[in-house]
Structures are given as structure tokens and as C-alpha cells.
Amino acid sequence: MRRWNGWGEAAITYPLPETAAQYLETRIGAGLRLEDASLERVLANIPPVRLSPHPCLSTDPEDRLRHARGQSLPDWIALRSGRVGVFPDGVAYPACDEDVRALLDYARRTGTRLIPYGGGTSVVGHINPLPGGAPVLTLDLSRLNRLLELDETSRLATFEAGITGPEIEKQLNARGYTLGHYPQSFEYSTLGGWIAARSSGQQSYYYGRIENLFAGGHVETPLGALDLPPHPASAAGPDLCQMVLGSEGRLGIITRATVRVRPLPEEESFQAFFFHDWESGAAAVREIAQAGLKLSMLRLSNALETTTTLALSGKGKLVEWANRGLSFLRYAEGRCLLIAGFTAEKRGKAAREQFAAAREVIRAHGGLWTGTPIGKMWKKSRFLTPYLRNTLWERGYALDTLETAVTWANVMPTAEETQKVIREGLAEIGERVLVFAHLSHMYKDGAGIYVTYLYRRAAYPSASLRASPDETLRRWQALKGAASRVIVAHGGTISHQHGVGLDHAPYLAAEKGKLGMQMLESVRRSLDPEGLLNPGKLLS
Template identity: 35%
Template sequence: MTRSWWGWGNVEDAVRGEELDALLSRVRALTSGELTGHEPPDPASLGLPAPRVSPPDALAGLCSADPADRAGHAHGKAFRDVVRNLRGDLRHVPDLVARPRHERDLAALLDWCSGEGIAVIPYGGGSSVVGGVEPRFDDRPAVTVDLERLDRVLEVDPVSRAARIQAGVYGPHLEEQLRPDGLTLRHFPQSFEFSTLGGWLATRSGGHYATLYTHIDDMVESLRVLTPSGVSESRRLPGSGAGPSPDRLFLGSEGILGVITEAWMRLQRRPEWRARASVHFADHAAAVAATRAIAQSGLHPANCRLLDASEALINTGVAVGGGVLLLAFESADHPVQASLDRALELCRDHGGEVPERPGGRGAGDAWRSSFLRMPYQRDALARHAVIAETFETACTWDRFAELHAAVTEAARTAMREVAGEGVVTCRFTHVYPDGPAPYFGVYAPGRWDGLVAQWDEIKAAVSEAIAANGGTITHHHAVGRDHRPWYDRQRPGPFAAALAAAKNALDPSGVLNPGVLVDAPGPAR
């Protein structure tokens, strides 16, 4: 397979042929627009500036200045990233891409960059959708440090059911290495195939489980992190009350404090029992109430994903007035049909209907297939000047109706002003006893020469609505550079000062991922 430098995933898996025709046909029914296709440029034709730095001889073998390599590491995989790549708009590219083979290489790279004031962008799979891996600054050269060579499961503890794993391992390769022991991390974000353990940890990724084990945080036993000031390695423990957690300092730190190189991760046995069902609702408020009842029941379904009517129609083909709730239970220890049966009772209490036998195939299978193809379809729409992107948040249950209405109206108004009439969808990716994590999608006609500006206006309007109505600027996509204005308003002032102090202590030269989470100091040499 060939990784796409400009968009999502593998070149061979791109949307084409009948799938593309069907996608564009659905879009024409929803929006207006010319839908003219555009081809991505050859990176060699972009005229990238020459690297501003040369590595010392001892590190030269780790570093690449290849134009395709630099272009492929310049942006993440957000809609605006894909569009800029398609248009050949690479204003900021790393000067070099370095691939350390082990921690000694990484330590040497950090020493060199710290001494020369060269920015270091830690890079896992590059699936960031918030500008987290983009060297978006002009005042210093940048080296992207790609950890893909640190990709091994180093040790398995079957008694404690944990494993020591290098941070650069991609999701599929991680699961392959755990399979012989009958174990699994069971963390499956949508980016699973093209993201790494280190990236999940650095961004506090949300994964497979809709309840209970929602974030990668819940699976961490200890971390090992290389910082410019030394190595931080926490002790393996099931739990500890010894002061603030060292791991919590680095989880979600997005590479500004150090580079995560290893982690002991809590594992599970592979599920043997499964049960699932799809529930249809005529009223969205009733569907939300049923979902809340399940989230507060202690049943802990693995999947509890509520699709609103538009989301259900677009991605499962099901026409329903209020929405579709996808439920699934799984266990490696015991049958789970009784749990599903009780969840369905709660749904029926709120007017839900099960049009298929529990555990049967239907909307859930259609959703899963669509879910895996969504990023590829988004890229195909971007090539045809269609605005197609998502944003996510979380709020308490008592604020959801107000937030949902405000965000939907803000998105529709912004789309109408900058693009024309569009479609807004909503689904829950995760649910908690005290609130859901709504995930919105927008589809609108765009202008090829103005797609990025159009999306930025829509994104800003939506972000303001989220901030004003009790939501978080991100539930699992991270902060990066794109969410900084709203993150700065959300976090408490004393915590911001403490984070800046930690940054200064661990990265005194200020070279690690400048501009993410905290303001970047000037270049030091």
C-alpha cells in the first residue's frame, strides 16, 4: 500500500468509480455546487524551500530532506489540511524529517535541536485534525521527529495483564503483536490504522468504548518520556495517591513537554461474547433521554452511539424521524445478552423500537462500513469543492439541548453566509453518566479558491457557540494550533501558569512543538 502524502490513508483505498459516483449523487441531492474534480499536485513540483539546517554527521543518516517526505509531514489530516495540500499551499514545511531508531538517537536529536534553537515536532501517524503537527511559524527551522521505527511490544506481563510498548507502533501492528498472548489494548479510534500509541497518549485519544474506558488515559499504567531536561519514567502501579500523577502531566501534552517513547498499557482478553441491536426513535429528545438512561444505568455498553435523523440517513440509509441508537455489549468473561435486553427495555420506555432482531445485521453494519470510509469520502468531497468536516465537544446532560440548538444554528447561519444552504448532522461518540460527547458534521457547497477561508469562518462560529453554551472545545481531537483561542479561554488561569512553568522546566530552550497549548518563546541559539 502507498500512503497518500496529501490526504487520508492509502492511495489504493481512495474513493473512485461507482463509489465516487454514488457519493456525488447524494451530495447533489443535499447541496448545490459544480462538483468539479481537482487532482493533487506532485510534491516535487511544489518548489519547497531548501532546508535551513544540516544535521551533524552522527545524525545525518536519520534525517530526510526528500520533498515528498517533507510535504507529507507538513500538515495533519483535517479538511483544511487536505484542501491546502490539494492546492499546493505548503507555506510551512519541516526542514528535515528525522526517524530515530532508538532512544539514543532521539536523545541526540533533542540535544542538537535544543542547542541550535531548532523546533522539534513530535510525530506519530500524522492524523491530527487540529494543526498539532504543523510547523506553523517562520522564525526558526523545524525538524519533524517521526517515531515509526520505535514500533515494538517490548514486554508482556500476562499475570498483571499489561505490556510495555514503544510509542511509534501503529494500531494494527500493535494488535498483531498482542494477539499471540490472547490480549488486546482494544483502543480503536477512527484513525486506528494510521495513528500510533504515542499519538493516542499525547492527544488523549478517544477510542472504541462509548462508556467506561473511553479515553486512552484509562489504559495507562506508566509512561516513559524523553525531555530536553532528562527522562521521566513513572512507576508501574494499578493506582497511587502519591501526589499529582506524573503520567497526567504528559497525557494530552501534545509533545510540548517531551517525547513519549514507551508506555506500560493495561490490556484485556479478547472478547468472546457479543450482543448488539439498533433502536429507532421517532423523536430525537426521546432518543437522547433513552441514551442518558443507559449511560446512567451501570450497564456500560461498548457501543452506545446515537445518530440523529440526518446522520442516520446519510451514513446508514435509514429514514427515521428521531434517530437511531446503535448498541453493543461485549465481554471476555460472560454472556452479555441480558445486558442488551435490559438496555432495550430502557429504550422501549422512551418509545424506541427494534426493527431487527437483537444482534442481527442492519443499521449497525451499515454504520461501521460508512464510518471506516468517511475520511476517504471527505477527501473526495474536498477534491470537488464540497465543505465536509466535523467538530466535536462534550457537555453535561442538562446543557445538551441548549448546546445542540446553539451549535446547529451557528453552523447553519455561518454556512448560509459563506457558502449557501448546508446540512448539519449530530451523533454521540461517547456517553457518560453526567453527559454526552456530541460529534457534529457539516456539508455545504464551497468555492475552490475559498474553501479554507469558508471552513475557518464556519469553524470559528461553531467554536464560539460551543464555548458560550458550556461545552469543551475538544473531547478527543486535541487542541493543536487550531483550538488555541478557545482552549486559552476554557482553562483556568492558575493552571495555564503552571503548564507554562512545566514547559520552561522541561524544555528550557522552548523547542518542542512551539505554539501548541502555550505561547512559543522566541528562538534560542
């Protein structure tokens, strides 16, 4: 069963090796093992239901709790402390367009607010109900989970939008195809959620971001149905698919989506390289991206991320041995790990040439090829790493990530300054923050920067070791606020892949401008004049 107050299946744990715990203790101090609220305690405090009766609604308290929050750090703090605040009044599980239309009609008649819910993996507060007088109904789309059509001639597949990553791949792989969209939340996130939050998969360098994969679909809005036929390309005015992408549940409920699929690759590997420093690694990946070499992933860690990843891997002896070898080869303290994905539809000379050309660029920038062992380890744990967050929390550490994309000229200053303000963000209260980064997605004109940071959870200043969620949250607000301001000041987007939701909404106007915000607001009003859908997210 899925955890109600953390990541993933309750039966899966990600133990923290003692050496890794010592590493964290040295960096930021010993974490405090603080008690969390129990499920029973949270359920005992759930407020009464405000919805008018309807045969399709569940008002079961646990159902309401499990749909109350996503996966952001503020969500974790609320769930783990039992201070959830606002709950949806009920959850509905529509199974077809007619069900969705009936629920929209119910919402209109009763003034109920609707929150579309895919996998609930949002990390920016997308699916959280907000305080207010109106009842809130969450629409869990998990029953919309079928493959409806695979057009092999056009390489287009149409799915219902509540389908999760593993189900998509299972159904396509059985027919020899793949979508190739692998966000780290793959296990639970859904096609509709990817579209609504403009998601980017780890191998989007090859397969494309969701906006490249999304060809068309069907959206139920409060004012009627919107059909988006798939066109290979079109000059017929602005693209309505682009309006739906990133709409975060404000314009309508995506019930079906047609996506561009590919045959399963004949060849795929993840190779690891080390650079002497981050700058030379960044120069190499920029050159590869600008030359258009066909890799599937380029993930370049900075020095501290490289050290931390290896320290937390639990492969103590192997890491020690590798570190010794790298130092001997003069890849010293500042060494940086690049994991490069090589994916090819057809095995053969053309694929080998791409690989060889990329290796040549890397070599020219001082990169050292170490083959596939690290890449294999990365692939094996690519969807398991989020489980580490549960263990870290229980050990007394809060972990969060943030991300942006900037043009190449701005990559280094943005990455450095963002980390600096986070690193120093709690200095005034005498707390240290461990912060590191990687370049996650490469483009010809810029790159995505992904920053991870850890700090100690707070306790009340007494001997009782009682968790202080307010102080843990205040620390997060200080760090997130400082980093977001740096991103905006450097002309970065407030989100490359996580979306806007609640947490990024204050920074959106800086990016879109006043007129841009008016345009978005008027599109929203034109489809949802009564403001029924997911109020407060993306737009106020």
C-alpha cells in the same frame, strides 16, 4: 502507498453512489469538480533546507512534504492547493531512546525546533511547522514500534510509542488480548499520539479513554528522562501521567507506554435501534449510562445524520425498503438511529442480562430493535468512512467535523445551537451547509457531541473553474469560529477527543482560566526552557 494530500491508502477508494450525489446536490447544491495541485508542482516549490548536517536526518523533499501537514480541513486545503507554506527542514526516524536523546541534544546545540510525529492524523494542526527563523525537524516515531513486554498477571503491556493501532491489536490478539482502543483514525494513529492528544476510541464506554488505559511510560525531555512507573492507583501527590496526557509534544517525547489490556472478548455485536426522535434517544442513552449498564458503545445519530448516513451508504434499495418499514411502524421523518455495542469478556448469563436490561430501557423510551444488519455494516466500514472525504472533495465538497463534551443538562441546547450557527453560517453568501450530529460517547454526567458538516468548495468567479483555496478556507474559518464560540458559551470543552493543537488554542484559556494557563505554561518551561518542542501548539 499512503496519499500525500488526503486520507488513507491511494489504492482504496470510497465511491459515491449516484443517489448519494443527488442527495447532496438537493441539500447544498452541485459540487464543482476543481483541479488540485500535483505532487510535482508542490515539490518544485519546496524551500531550501536550513538544518546543520546530521547523519540521522532525511532532507528528501517528499519526506518533508509528507510530514508538513496533518488531516485538518485547513491542512487539506493547503495540500490540495499546493499552498503548504511552511515545511519541516528535515525528518528524523529515531529507533531508540539514545537516538531521541541525541536528537534533543542536536536541537539544543543548533536551536532547531522539534515536532514529535506519530501517525500525522491530527485534525487540529498539531504537527504543522510554523513560520519563524529557527529550523524545524520532525521526529517521525514510526521505528519505535515494538511490543516490549506483556505482563499477563497484571494485564499490562508495554509498547514503544510509535506503534500504530493495527500493530498493537495484531500483537496483542496473537496472545489472546486486546487494548480495545479504536479511534476512527485507527489505521495510522499511534499509541504516543493517542496519549499526547488524549484520544478516545469508539468503544471507550467499555474499554476506557486513553487516560484510563495509559498506566505509565517513559518520556525523553530536553532536561532529561522522565520515568512513569505503572501503579494501579496512587495517593502520592498529583499524577504525572496526567501531565503527559494531552501534552501535545510540548513536554517531551514519549518513547514507551505501558497500557492496561484485557482478554479478547468472547462476545461482541453491534445492534441497531430506531427512536421516534433524538430527545427520546438521548433520554434512553443517558439512563443506560447512569445505570452503569455494561455496553461497549452508544452512538446516537440525530434525524438528519440518520437520513444522511443511510443515503450515503450506497445501499439504495435496502434503505428504501427499511425506510418504508420504519414509516409503517410510525418511525417517521424524525427517526434517529442508535448503534449499541455489546461486548463481554465472558459469554453467558451475565452478558445477556446487561443486553436485556439495555434493551428494556431503550424499549421504554420508544426504541425499536432492528437486530444486527446495520451494526454489521457499521463495523465493516468503521475505518473506511474517512475515505469518503477524498471522494467528496473530488466532487467539490469540503467536509469537517468538530466535537465537544457537555453535561447532560447542556447536551441538547449545545448540540442544537452549534448546528444552527453552522447551518446558517454561509447564508450571507448564498451557500447552504449540510450539518448533522451524533452523541458519540456517554458518561454518567454528560456526553460527547460530534458534529459533521459539508459545504461546497469555492471557485474563482470566472468561467475557468479554478479552485479558490482562500475562499474555501474563509468559509471554514467562519463555520469553525461560530461553532467554537457556541461551545465555549455553553460551557462545553473545546475538545472531547481531538485535542487543542493550533485550531483550538484560542479557546483554551476560556476553559482553563488564567491561573490554569500559567500552571500549564510553567510546567512546559520547567521541562523545555528553551522552547524547542512543538512551539505554538496547545500553548502559545
